[in-house]
Amino acid sequence: MEHKLDYKKTFTLGFGFFAISITWSVYNAFMPLLLGNYLKSAALIGFIMTIDNYLALFIQPAVGFYSDKINTKFGRRMPFIMVxxxxxxVFMFLIPQTKSLYxxxxxxxxxxxSMSIYRSPVIALMPDITAKQHRSKSNSIINFMGGIGxxxxxxxxxxxxxxxxGYPFILSSFLILFSFGVLFLKIKEHRDVLHYESAEEKRNLIQGLGIAWKDKNARNLLFAICSWFIAYNGIETFFTKYGQSYLGIQPAQATTTLAFISLSFLVFAIPAGIIGTKIGKKNTIRMGVGLAVILTLTLYLLKPQQSNMLLYMRILFLGVGFAWASININSYPLVADMSPLGLLGTYTGVYYLFSSIANIISPVLLGFLIDLIGYQIVFLYGAFFFGxxxxxxxxxxxKRAENGND
Structure with missing residues (x-):
C-alpha cells in the first residue's frame, strides 16, 4: 500500500524543529555576547559554548535508543518530548536572569x-510518520519551519x-512552550505513526552504536556530517563577535547579516527536498558542500575596508543558505535510510552524536585559532572543513545513497 505524504501532519511536526532552531540560533548568536560580559578569551568562550555537547554525546544516542524500546500510552517519542x-x-527563560558567570x-x-532529552525523539518522529520515499520532502518541510525559527x-x-x-532568550522560551502545545495536542503517536520498525533481534545500546560504526558507508557519512557541522557551527558561533571585532559592525547588523542565510535556507528548503528526491540525496549534498567551499573561500577574501563589503557578504550568504539547505535537508533522511530494522531512533541519536562532537570541537578550535591569528581566520576555517x-x-x-526515491 502506497502512503501519500500528509502535508498538514508534517507541518505540525515542524513545530518541534521550529523550537529547536530558534533556541540554537538565539543561543549561538547571543550567548557568546553574554559570556563576553564576563570573559575576554575567545577560546574560553568557545569552550563554555561546548560544555552542553559533552552531555549530548551520551544523552542523545541513549535517548534515541530507549525511544525505540519503550511503549507508553503517549507512544515512544512523546514521553521524552513532554519532559x-x-x-x-524554563532554563532558556532563566539564562538572562542570571547575575554571575557561574x-x-x-x-x-x-x-x-533539556534539549538533549527531546531532540532525537522529535526528529525520529518524522520517519515514524512518513513513508520512506517521501522523507526528503518531509524533512524539507520540517526544516522550512526550522528556517522560520x-x-x-x-x-x-x-x-x-x-x-x-535577555529579550531574545525570553522570546525563545515562550515559542518553545507554544510549539510543545501544538505538538502535544496535534500529534498522537498511536494514531499517526505508520508503523514502528521492530528489530529482528534484541540489541543493547552499545551493539546498536557498533552496527552504525561498522558500516563503512554510514561511517563515511557520519564523518562528513561531523565535518560540515564543524564548519557551519564555527561560523555561526563566532559571527557576531567576528562582525563586532573584525568588521567593526554592531551586533544587530551582524545578526541581520546572518539572517540572509536563514532567509535563503527558508526559500530553498522545500526545493532542496524536491532536488534530493529527483537526483538523489547524496548528489544533492555533494553539490551543496562543493558550493559551500567556494562561497566560504570568497567570504574569506572580503576585507573590512572594502566598499559595499556588507552588501557583498549578504549576497554571498544567500548562496550559503542554498548550499546549507541542500546539505541539511537531505543528510538526516540519508542516515534514516541507512538505519537497519529497529534502529531508527539509535541512528537518529548517532546522527546527533556526530553533530555534537562537531559542536564540541568547533568553538574551542576556532576560538583558539582566533586567539592565535585573529578573527580573519573564520571563513578560511569554514572552507577547510567543508572541503x-x-x-x-x-x-x-x-545503493540506498545513490537513489533519490530509495
Missing amino acids: GMPLAA ALVFALLFMNL SLIAYLIGGRLFELNE LAFLFISQVHD
Missing part, C-alpha cells in the same frame, strides 16, 4: 541537557537584543 521541551523553555553557566548547562531569532532577536540582552566534508561524502557508495 524535555517544558524544561528547555549562574549563567548553570542555566545554559541545564537548558542544553532561525529567521525570527536573527531578525527579531537582533532588534530585541538592542532593547535588552573535508566533500571528501568524506564522496566516499559514500551505497
